[in-house]
Amino acid sequence: xxxxxxxxxxxxxxxxxxxxxxxxxxxxxxxxxxxxxxxxxxxxxxxxxxxxxxxxxxxxxxxxxxxxxxxxxxxxxxxxxxxxxxxxxxxxxxxxxxxxxxxxxxxxxxxxxxxxxxxxxxxxxxxxxxxxxxxxxxxxxxxxxxxxxxxxxxxxxxxxxxxxxxxxxxxxxxxxxxxxxxxxxxxxxxxxxxxxxxxxxxxxxxxxxxxxxxxxxxxxxxxxxxxxxxxxxxxxxxxxxxxxxxxxxxxxxxxxxxxxxxxxxxxxxxxxxxxxxxxxxxxxxxxxxxxxxxxxxxxxxxxxxxxxxxxxxxxxxxxxxxxxxxxxxxxxxxxxxxxxxxxxxxxxxxxxxxxxxxxxxxxxxxxxxxxxxxxxxxxxxxxxxxxxxxxxxxxxxxxxxxxxxxxxx
Numbered sequence: 001x002x003x004x005x006x007x008x009x010x011x012x013x014x015x016x017x018x019x020x021x022x023x024x025x026x027x028x029x030x031x032x033x034x035x036x037x038x039x040x041x042x043x044x045x046x047x048x049x050x051x052x053x054x055x056x057x058x059x060x061x062x063x064x065x066x067x068x069x070x071x072x073x074x075x076x077x078x079x080x081x082x083x084x085x086x087x088x089x090x091x092x093x094x095x096x097x098x099x100x101x102x103x104x105x106x107x108x109x110x111x112x113x114x115x116x117x118x119x120x121x122x123x124x125x126x127x128x129x130x131x132x133x134x135x136x137x138x139x140x141x142x143x144x145x146x147x148x149x150x151x152x153x154x155x156x157x158x159x160x161x162x163x164x165x166x167x168x169x170x171x172x173x174x175x176x177x178x179x180x181x182x183x184x185x186x187x188x189x190x191x192x193x194x195x196x197x198x199x200x201x202x203x204x205x206x207x208x209x210x211x212x213x214x215x216x217x218x219x220x221x222x223x224x225x226x227x228x229x230x231x232x233x234x235x236x237x238x239x240x241x242x243x244x245x246x247x248x249x250x251x252x253x254x255x256x257x258x259x260x261x262x263x264x265x266x267x268x269x270x271x272x273x274x275x276x277x278x279x280x281x282x283x284x285x286x287x288x289x290x291x292x293x294x295x296x297x298x299x300x301x302x303x304x305x306x307x308x309x310x311x312x313x314x315x316x317x318x319x320x321x322x323x324x325x326x327x328x329x330x331x332x333x334x335x336x337x338x339x340x341x342x343x344x345x346x347x348x349x350x351x352x353x354x355x356x357x358x359x360x361x362x363x364x365x366x367x368x369x370x371x372x373x374x375x376x377x378x379x380x381x382x383x384x385x386x387x388x389x390x391x392x393x394x395x396x397x398x399x400x401x402x403x404x405x406x407x408x409x
Contacts, residue, residue, distance in 0.1 A: 024049035027056040027086035031078035045188040048195065051202055056086035059095055059312040060195040063347055066162035089311035094368050099346060102360075107346075107353050110164060114352045119170065122150050126178060130271070133279045140279050145286030146333070148241065151178035152291050153335025157351045159186055176264030177271065179287070181244060184260070185251035194347055195312065198319035199305045206300065211236055214387070215304050216394035230389035234289070237296075241288030290333065297323060298340035301383040302373075316344040317365065322374035330377060341372070 024035040026049065039046035044064070052060065062070070088096075102108065129143030155175030158167035175181040193205040200206070206214055210223045212233060217226070225232075245268075252261040272280040302319045309315045323338040325331040336343065336351030342361055343354060365372040375383070 023053045025054060025079065026052045026061075028058050028061050028073065030085045030087065032081055032083070032085050033073070033076060034079045043184070043187065044191045047188070048192045051192065051196055054086075055308070056088060056092075056310065057195075058088045059092040062096060062099070063312065063345075064160075064191055064194065068163075086310075089313070091311050091313040091368055091370070094364070095313040095345065098360075098364050102346065102349070102357065107357060108349055110161070110166070110350050111352070114350070115166070118150070118154050118352075119174065122147050122154065122174065122178065125150075129279075129283070130275065133275045137276055137279050137282075140275075141282035141286055144275075144279065144283035145290065148179055148283060148287030149290040149333070150335060151175065152181075152241075152287065153337065153351070155179065155181060155183075156186075156190070157336065159183055159190070160347045161350075162348050172264050176260075177267045179241065179245070180248060180265050180268035182248035182252045182257070182260050182265060184255070184257065185248050188251075189247075194344060197315055197344065198299055198302060199308065199315075205295075206304065212388070213391050214300055215391060216397055219396045219398065222396050227392050229392045230385055233388055234293075237292035238285040238289045240292040241284050244288075245284070294323075294334050294337045297380045297384050298337060301380070301387045313345070313368075314370070316341060317370040317372070320344050320373070321380070322372075323380050324374055324376045326377060341374075 024039050024046070026033050026035055035042075035049050039049050042049055061073070065073075125143045125147035129140040129147065132143075133140040151174050155171060155178075158164075158171050158174060161167035171183050175183060175186070189204050193203050196202040198206055200215065208214070209217065209221055210225075212229050213222075213226050248265060249261070252258075252265060272284075275283075298321055299319060302321055305315075305319065309318065320341045322341050323334060325334055325338050331338070336354055339351075339354035339358065342349070342357055343351070345361065346357075349357070362372050364370075
């Protein structure tokens with residue numbers, strides 16, 4: 001039995017096995033759908049569909065998809081099979097009803113003045129940083145670095161948005177021109193994280209080996225630097241945006257998306273080329289550091305799941321903890337990610353609506369026997385450091401079967 005649910009669990013397959021099977025028979029709304037042929041056309045990539053082969057994906061589907069996608073599914077003929085479909089977990093059914101009520105109350109609608117404020121501050125900081133880059137380079141690094149961090153948060157929010165031509169249009173400038181990120185690469189990686197949060201071998205956001213280990217590894221993938229990871233993790237975090245830029249370039253090139261490559265991503269590098277080299281490099285490193293500090297605290301200190309949690313809703317409550325910011329400066333810098341649970345439960349909800357629904361989510365948790373977790377900034381930072389130190393000192397796992405190495409990975 002799963003430790004987080006009374007429902008039976010199934011030990012998930014390794015990434016290699018999933019790719020080999022390449023099947024996507026998914027249960028949605030109590031009906032089986034064979035999405036195997038759709039995997040190559042799925043905007044979110046094949047991987048996320050293959051992960052749900054044989055599982056219920058009802059709430060995962062509704063939480064991330066647009067109305068058009070829902071209508072497309074409704075037009076599909078369910079798979080005719082004698083095998084009963086996976087029932088929707090009670091917590092997921094309750095979450096679906098909660099989400100529908102929030103939509104009815106207007107929480108998912110975007111507000112122009114809020115959007116204008118967020119975008120305006122980003123481009124103001126980027127503009128001032130560019131203007132002062134040759135006269136006040138250190139100030140420029142801070143201004144552009146924070147602008148890049150905030151563009152990351154806003155681009156993340158806009159990428160999640162559905163049925164919003166405004167967000168689709170602005171992403172080119174926010175994610176592309178400021179940070180050099182490819183939207184499709186981000187969706188492919190990030191949406192998978194949302195639906196299998198902290199699932200070892202499945203969630204791409206927790207696999208930082210061989211640089212950082214969030215659980216005791218097998219001997220096959222361990223390295224001698226692990227024992228020092230709690231000492232070098234902050235300098236390593238500065239490379240986050242460098243890595244994301246590289247992955248975006250590789251994604252656009254490998255998928256022959258030349259429009260994204262030359263129209264969305266290249267302007268970012270042209271802009272950086274006009275700045276002093278130290279300002280360009282320093283801004284990217286600072287922006288990455290500020291983002292990494294935030295995103296790692298909400299999930300990486302929470303439980304890592306080696307067995308599949310069948311409930312989307314339960315998964316989010318078990319593996320997510322909110323951060324209580326002490327002042328308006330950190331509230332702004334954290335970019336809505338301090339409300340990580342609200343975001344994971346309702347990914348398409350605008351980030352500035354998160355504080356408004358906190359009391360509602362707490363009430364929902366109480367009604368459904370779930371634990372709402374939140375701690376102060378200092379407590380969260382300490383927990384993250386302690387987690388890295390614990391896993392730095394943990395003995396390796398002794399694993400014999402080759403497939404089990406991937407499960408322990």
